[in-house]
Amino acid sequence: MFIPERMCVSCRQRKPKNQLIRIVKNNDIAKIDQNKKETSRAIYVCKDIQCIEKLKRNKALNKFLGCDGSEDLYNSLKKEIK
Template identity: 35%
Template structure:
């Protein structure tokens, strides 16, 4: 098996470096809209977060997205993203588990 370099990114909440595919990307579009980017391909300034709700909670508490995205993020947006995050978290985990099996 060839050894591949695994791209690492830092989680904005817990500050740990992790393989990019285990992280969920949050993106601020050029229009200023903050959303979850499961494809990792949306344009805009991005921030990475571990695929787990505890890191989202930590990010919310410490306003980590404000710093990472360079804009003040409204608490209502954190709340909305948290709901989405919890939904995608399950899918995301199932997807990474499938990838590991393959």
């Protein structure tokens, strides 16, 4: 089956969607799109601790989604890669 590629906002590499975590903005809060059904604006980040740390450092959520990432979000992101 063909898996569409998306770009990680941290390392800017294109990867198949299933190797990335999708983050969406919902009611002005950035959250992980668990069911992949949210149609709102989304960004992708690798399931990689370095990309997640960089996401936080670069304030990529503010840049691309226009909202802050909570500590909760970053903690859940880190859980996703374990």
